[in-house]
Amino acid sequence: MKQNIISYVVCIVIALVFGITALTYDYFVAKIVPLITCGLVILLAVIGILTEVRKQNNSGEAEPKEEVSEDEAKETWPHYARTVIWVVCLFIAVYVFGFLIAIPVFLFAYMMVYKTRWYVALSITVGTSAILYTVFVVLLKVNVYKGLIFA
């Protein structure tokens, strides 16, 4: 319930950022629709917060616990964080070393960390890298980013 209220507050903050920015525009036609939309977001978020508060008051202090499946129980931010870190690391690796190095290293490292047999991980890494290179670089002529170091 607290998380829901926080998410509504985030929506209000987003609307305020857009609304305050819109107010700085000189043209009426450039700001009217964004301002109306911001107003709608704030109104809806306030209704959402009031609904949550009313629900909390009605149910008293003890909040009834919803039954969650085993899979849903694993979906928590600490569980998410591990993969988020992997994705951010891939982005940093692409930025520094470029796609050609970052992708095979990421694929192999990820699969090894999660206990995939080394020959399976190696063959998937080599196969995927070769297919991606053929499709994107050879056939589609994509100018792949080479990274800060090799650019």
Next chain:
Amino acid sequence: MIFQAFFEALQSFLGLEIWLILFIGAFVGIIFGIIPGLGSIVAMAVFLPLVFFMTPDQALPLFIAICATGYTGGSVTAILLNIPGTSPNAATLIDGYPMTQKGEGARALGAALMSSAMGGMLSVFLALGMVPLVLPLIFAITSADMVFIVLIGISFIAVLSKGSMIKGLLAGCIGILISFIGHHVTTGLIRFSFGTIYLIDGLPLIGLTLGLYAIPEMISLAARGGSIAKRENVVLTLRGTWEGAKDVFRHWGLWLRSSVIGYIIGIIPGVGAMTSIFVAYGQAKHISKHPEKFGTGIVEGVIAPESANNGKEGGALLTTLALGIPGSAEMVVLLGAFLMLGIRPGPSMMTQYLPLSFKLIQILFIGSLIGGVVCFFLAPRLARVAMIPARILVPLVIVLVFVGTFSHQEQLMDLVVLLVFGLIGLAMKKYGFNRPALLLGWVLGNLFEKYLFIAYGTGGPLFFVRPISLTLIAVLLGLFLFQPVKKLIQRRSAMKDGRA
């Protein structure tokens, strides 16, 4: 003359070359459709340089075949991985993916492929039969009418809202706000770029779509572990796919309605495939006897958007051929191919080049059929994707999404958008905010503003006092009143039964 041109076009299918081109085009379309972030537009753009080495009879069939099969391929990843292969598959995953999780992936694929192929084929019949009716309609539609067409699309944000209606509407409104980033059409002012040159042209569609869907799904799958569907749940036989295909015939009314909606939206330039799929999905939910089941994995939720996204192509092709105005993004590339071949689409396509026009429309029919058949027989094998362990599937998809996003504009900033919207999408998924609603708001927000000011500028405050606009307003009101009136009637009849 029309019949002569029609049969002249039909004769061209007697050669072997045309079939070879059609199969190559269909294969390319499916492959590009399956790879997230690519889609038929990229495939057509890639093949554009080849136009210089081909005749119109070779180049144009190739492009139409790619166009006819791109969305069909895109539905595969939408259903199996919850990642839209192409953006117009975004509505398919709302029910397609839950079906996969329930072990009905093959059935969902069968329904998607059959409705997509048949939607494409029906649109061809409509395109052929409705030429005399459609052309005056296209000329009659003005910006004032467009305002209400877009508003009908926006109204489906509320329909898409699964769970909390407030959260769905909030997601839609934030999508509308995000759509204002970039150039303002009327004044040329750059809005909400926050001093960043990259945001001058607005946010990229590919980065935003894949960020909202692909990254959160993969992070979620990695957290859960295992695979998307349990081995014992996945129906891998052709029977499962065939069951899905039969569902289209069981819900033939829904398929017909959705295909016609797709076709009508397709003929109107500038509205786009995203509107057609969400309008089709919305009407399916609206009219359904059990709207509460939408979003939980029911086959009607797959049939409606898939019929509409391919149904749109016939309409879009007709507008492109007859007026030279591209009815969809794919048709912009096709128009480029026409111009490179020295053919200027327009009224001459209905006179001088009539056999070629018929041929292209017939190719759309055959391309839809080939795409459907090829994917249909591959579907049971494709359904195995849902059983790949997370430790292998997650890095593969993340890498594919990174490369697909980058290849679109070759800008590293697109990857930043992907990451940012990946996290936003994850938070939305976690806290029950509707992601399709945000996407729909983003697609239509800017369009609504643009047409509103053009209509206001040309027609004044009473710009909507026109027959088409008033009809569309009536449709809009009908959409809002349909469910409450239906509930009221049901309640009254229940009360009557109680008294009896």
